[in-house]
Amino acid sequence: MELGDLEKLFGAMVERRRHLHRHPELSFKEKETSTYVAGILKELGVEVTEIGGGYGLVGRLRGALPGKTIALRADMDALPIQDEKECEYASQVPGVMHACGHDGHTSVLLAVAEYYSERLQEIRGEIRFLFQPAEETCPGGAVGMIEAGALEGVDVIYGVHLWTPLPLGTAASVAGPMMASVDDFFIDIQGRGGHGGMPHKAVDSVVAGSSLVMQLQSVVSRSVDPLQPAVVTIGSIQGGTAQNVIADRCRLSGTARCFDESTRQVIRERIYALVEGITQSYGTEAHIHYITGYPSLVNDEAEFGRFNRALGKVPGLKGETAAQIMPAEDFAYYLQHVPGCFVLVGAGNEEKGIIYPHHHPRFDIDEGAMLHAAALLVSMAETYQDEH
Template identity: 40%
Template structure:
């Protein structure tokens, strides 16, 4: 990379690394406690209180119950003029029954940290504590955003933004641990890195009847089956083949008795895209197919189509700066800075990066034995060695950003 950026004094970063290493056991204890006590999106009352309580002995501004849920915002002020960098971590769990067999498995039936947000919170709490202890040695402010409800639309980010969390913020950084990526790798890519998403629900109303006399009924299952098939042509025939797009029908509720023609069927799913220009194209063709379905099969369709999470786009200039920082920060655990990888999931961090320059990275947390489970699965586990690496990665990038006048 030819660009040259100012960097924080390496000795300051080494102090940060040492503090993170000294507090790693504490970090893991926090992560395991949170793993045992997950809460669902917009219901994270106890988690929010736990986070706010962590800061009670620090001379920092703490704002609890921030936004539409239980968000916590902490401002670490050096007392010296400078820029403001925001660091964001989410903390909600998922409606998944844990099957890991871990000694610190979830104690809340049907709820699990199956995406690693417990790890995000643990690394961020310790990083914040370390930055607080070093605040006399950097300029400007660090704003810690503990965000609830990432997993459930509309997400916790819009409410926090509406409440003013980004006021005075110059840039924002975030990290997601990723179990499919080897430990020691940090992915930091310019441009679109996570998909935008739309979700849909539709109920197809026909006419019920007996299986022996289909001519006297109007089978909603047949219309629904046709829809599942034809909707895929939106991706294969209406979007640019060079653009990543998917359309998934995740729920098809057409169950009934074997000899009864159902009068209605419910379907729901989502659409994802890496190029924001594809969003209106997909929506237009989706709704055209629904209209055609009504005409072709003589059914009535109730449709809910919601454009929710935006494409997560890493700001080019800020990403180059962060890449430079990572390549010049001497983080011993960091083996590879991958500048090309993208992720086909969606993230409400995109709302933040739509408002101010943002960079969202992935830190590899694949278990050392190379065996991993998918995010959101009941057997999902992380490599806890990735937590201090995440803290050092975000911490070094933040200090360098504040030093770059």
């Protein structure tokens, strides 16, 4: 890896990232982002294919030497959040912003593509660049990319996530499960409305819903193996229109996350059983819309070892063993098909005030993390080639 040549691309990385930050697009609506990325790739001489039934892109650089096919992935979508930062590259789209670093991921992968486009004679096999839509919204863009053939012939895949909880200069990963599976559920409770002063003439959906919120807290504490990390969160409860009216309808929404598929099934079954039992006991009826989302992200053990070896070739970047975290990532789908490794690259910087968590309206990254991420992806790809 020639770090000096990557450093020369840093200015372009920053410029592209800020352009994307000003012009964010939501999941499955990344039309202009996809066009922008495709235009740059074509200028670099990268073979580009639109894929995935939306705005996904696959770029290919086929080297002059025989070898394996290495895939590198970036996500492109933004979130429905109002940007509250005061900076020249703040989002220009009301109510939409890159609050998770996907603009940085896209810019990093474009830089890696540019780096390799100048080294076709040195590439062994193929470097494949996956620019994926809709990581933030289930069912996620990875599924469509895979179904459309993005992984055909791929031997290994790597991805990075710029991560503000980690300080700049740090990269972290772990062998095995690293990020949780995610399932979302929506529970609609139907009662019978009435006057607030005559509750005996009504069936109170809010009381049933409130009891259900409390009982759902027992799913993890009493039905899940205490050695298996899991969480069930009720994120919203909505019911009623006035202080003196008993609500005929109430809606709960929540999320369930864990790392083990059998635990995942236990949680689902207990939620259904509690909803049926509790709501019937209050004389209400309930309907559950349960969305099975991303599986747990499980890194290949051998590729995690390769990450550690590649890390040593990136100046200024130190490694850590990542703790398991409950946020989910649809990179998990790629890892179900081919071996690979997903890495968190530190992008936080307290001295610069870059302290806000992902999905926060003042979220930002230390842009120096993009150079670390690009260098790490190149180092991982080259380490794989050297060892095969």
